[in-house]
Amino acid sequence: MAAIKPQNPLNLRAVKCTTGCSKLDALLAGGVPCGLVTELVGESTAGKTQLCLQLVLTALLPKSLGGISSSSLYIHSEFPFPLRRLDALSRSFSQTTSCLPDPPLDHILVRGVHSATDLLAVLDRVHFLMSGPSQSSGQLPIGLIVIDSIAALFRADFDCNAVDMRRRSGMFFAIAVRLKHLASRFGVAIVVTNQVMDILNEEKVRVGNYEYVWSSGRKVGAALGLGWGSCVNVRLFLSKTASSVMTDDNRRKMMVVFGPHLPKGSCEFVIRRHGVFGIS
Amino acid sequence: MLPGRAIFSNRSDGVTPMTAHERLPQNRPIQSDFFGAQTAWEMLSEELVQKHITTGCQDLDDILGGGIHCKEVTEIGGVPGIGKTQIGIQLAVNVQIPDEFGGLGGKAIYIDTEGSFMVERAYQIAKACVQDVLSISAIDGKVAETHRKKMNPNVFLANILYFRVCSYTEQIAVINYLEKFLAEERDVKILIIDSVSFLFRQDFDDLALRTRILSEMSLKLMKLAKSFNLAVVLLNQVTTKFTEGSFHLSLALGDSWSHACTNRVILYWNNDERCAYIEKSPSVRSASSGFSVTAEGIRNIIPSHKKIRIL
Numbered sequence: 001m002a003a004i005k006p007q008n009p010l011n012l013r014a015v016k017c018t019t020g021c022s023k024l025d026a027l028l029a030g031g032v033p034c035g036l037v038t039e040l041v042g043e044s045t046a047g048k049t050q051l052c053l054q055l056v057l058t059a060l061l062p063k064s065l066g067g068i069s070s071s072s073l074y075i076h077s078e079f080p081f082p083l084r085r086l087d088a089l090s091r092s093f094s095q096t097t098s099c100l101p102d103p104p105l106d107h108i109l110v111r112g113v114h115s116a117t118d119l120l121a122v123l124d125r126v127h128f129l130m131s132g133p134s135q136s137s138g139q140l141p142i143g144l145i146v147i148d149s150i151a152a153l154f155r156a157d158f159d160c161n162a163v164d165m166r167r168r169s170g171m172f173f174a175i176a177v178r179l180k181h182l183a184s185r186f187g188v189a190i191v192v193t194n195q196v197m198d199i200l201n202e203e204k205v206r207v208g209n210y211e212y213v214w215s216s217g218r219k220v221g222a223a224l225g226l227g228w229g230s231c232v233n234v235r236l237f238l239s240k241t242a243s244s245v246m247t248d249d250n251r252r253k254m255m256v257v258f259g260p261h262l263p264k265g266s267c268e269f270v271i272r273r274h275g276v277f278g279i280s
Numbered sequence: 281m282l283p284g285r286a287i288f289s290n291r292s293d294g295v296t297p298m299t300a301h302e303r304l305p306q307n308r309p310i311q312s313d314f315f316g317a318q319t320a321w322e323m324l325s326e327e328l329v330q331k332h333i334t335t336g337c338q339d340l341d342d343i344l345g346g347g348i349h350c351k352e353v354t355e356i357g358g359v360p361g362i363g364k365t366q367i368g369i370q371l372a373v374n375v376q377i378p379d380e381f382g383g384l385g386g387k388a389i390y391i392d393t394e395g396s397f398m399v400e401r402a403y404q405i406a407k408a409c410v411q412d413v414l415s416i417s418a419i420d421g422k423v424a425e426t427h428r429k430k431m432n433p434n435v436f437l438a439n440i441l442y443f444r445v446c447s448y449t450e451q452i453a454v455i456n457y458l459e460k461f462l463a464e465e466r467d468v469k470i471l472i473i474d475s476v477s478f479l480f481r482q483d484f485d486d487l488a489l490r491t492r493i494l495s496e497m498s499l500k501l502m503k504l505a506k507s508f509n510l511a512v513v514l515l516n517q518v519t520t521k522f523t524e525g526s527f528h529l530s531l532a533l534g535d536s537w538s539h540a541c542t543n544r545v546i547l548y549w550n551n552d553e554r555c556a557y558i559e560k561s562p563s564v565r566s567a568s569s570g571f572s573v574t575a576e577g578i579r580n581i582i583p584s585h586k587k588i589r590i591l
Contacts, residue, residue, distance in 0.1 A: 258361025
């Protein structure tokens with residue numbers, strides 16, 4: 001361990017990676033922060049994966065355009081990896097900006113994981129990638145790690161008894177300690193997606209700015225409970241308005257559940273072929 | 281408590297610091313220095329002149345007996361998003377309010393185990409604190425002028441000595457190092473650990489080892505608080521405990537840890553309002569009060585009936 005020395009906060013201002021949309025960036029005080037773990041919670045088709053795919057592309061942008069000039073590591077636990085969607089998105093991105101490296105997909109490292117133990121093993125080796133690629137290879141350093149999704153890794157293998165819940169919670173913190181270590185040591189932004197669960201009774205523990213969120217007419221909250229909730233720095237909720245079920249209008253909403261630098265707030269957005277866009 | 285003292289507060293019991301000093305015997309018996317011992321009377325008078333660190337929320341200060349106490353370990357726990365880090369940052373700022381304005385004029389040590397310390401947020405809170413202090417002191421223009429240079433949010437940020445730790449061994453190492461560090465940095469008046477529990481919550485193979493490490497750590501923190509006249513604030517997470525077939529909330533790190541602090545404050549939601557509850561304290565009764573997290577930092581709740589009355 002290096003010599004113990006305090007740091008001056010004046011030298012520690014957080015770098016943000018743009019979401020590619022100025023309205024969503026405004027909600028997030030500039031974008032997804034480096035050095036922190038940001039969680040996107042939402043039901044399936046709420047736009048979590050779409051936003052992640054967009055972020056691995058915006059991360060490639062130079063700092064002058066709000067990016068972090070970085071390549072990404074995309075760890076997925078749901079199969080298959082949405083390669084076609086990423087390809088389509090990168091094509092429409094390339095049309096609007098000439099600042100992406102060519103081909104952009106060459107700077108996105110993809111790894112599938114099948115279990116929580118598998119994820120831990122991957123995270124224990126990620127630092128080799130950080131110091132690894134030489135400058136001469138033209139490879140950008142990794143500045144963004146996406147885990148899509150954390151919830152899928154905990155669907156099976158754990159029962160609802162005290163021993164298993166304890167084991168599961170220990171696993172959350174083992175993952176979170178590694179993620180935050182990577183975030184702080186290498187200044188990378190970490191984005192993790194999570195699923196929702198129905199909130200049935202009023203006894204539910206309230207976490208953050210919302211007791212529950214309405215999504216597609218259901219009363220929902222983040223999956224994985226209080227333990228995992230204590231593992232992330234920023235929690236954002238992506239919900240679908242009830243009307244979108246009936247009218248097939250693809251209107252969604254991003255809400256700040258909690259975040260050390262974010263006030264309560266929300267922004268509606270739509271998913272188009274060329275990306276995720278906030279509307280006012 | 282005197283009304284209108286938003287920036288700082290002192291103890292509100294009958295004995296004022298001045299009278300305590302007057303009543304202090306001039307020729308102290310020599311035996312009180314023996315073995316580093318003090319008479320109870322000395323301890324009381326010391327406690328009475330002691331200033332407390334304001335939380336920024338008058339209601340919360342009131343139930344805490346004036347604010348966060350120096351020489352004591354205060355644990356503050358609650359669910360994610362309730363405002364633990366916000367209180368931590370607020371205290372790291374408020375401890376720096378100069379003596380002349382009723383503050384302690386000290387520096388802060390911030391040990392960040394979770395990475396939630398955001399400089400942009402600390403800047404907002406420091407800026408609001410500086411503005412509040414200057415607006416109150418504006419009555420006396422001269423005083424304000426001499427301190428205008430010092431009263432700068434960037435100076436406030438630079439006086440937060442920030443340690444980022446990523447493993448429990450690093451956390452222990454920093455706490456061990458503080459004894460030497462504090463001997464040199466005599467201006468430090470508060471130590472904040474955000475959070476004390478995060479790095480200890482992954483599965484320990486040897487739970488007895490964890491308990492031993494934690495109790496050693498808590499003893500060290502109490503010693504630091506006492507010997508350097510320091511307020512120690514430990515932010516803690518909550519966990520769901522499964523007993524007798526039902527889940528209920530409790531602070532993390534288990535039962536033996538609950539002896540680690542002098543004061544314990546639980547933060548919770550009451551409908552849409554944030555509340556704080558004194559669960560344990562040697563000097564004040566258990567009580568609860570609301571608080572709010574605003575753009576400026578921790579503040580009183582504006583009561584909803586007042587809001588309606590204004591309308």
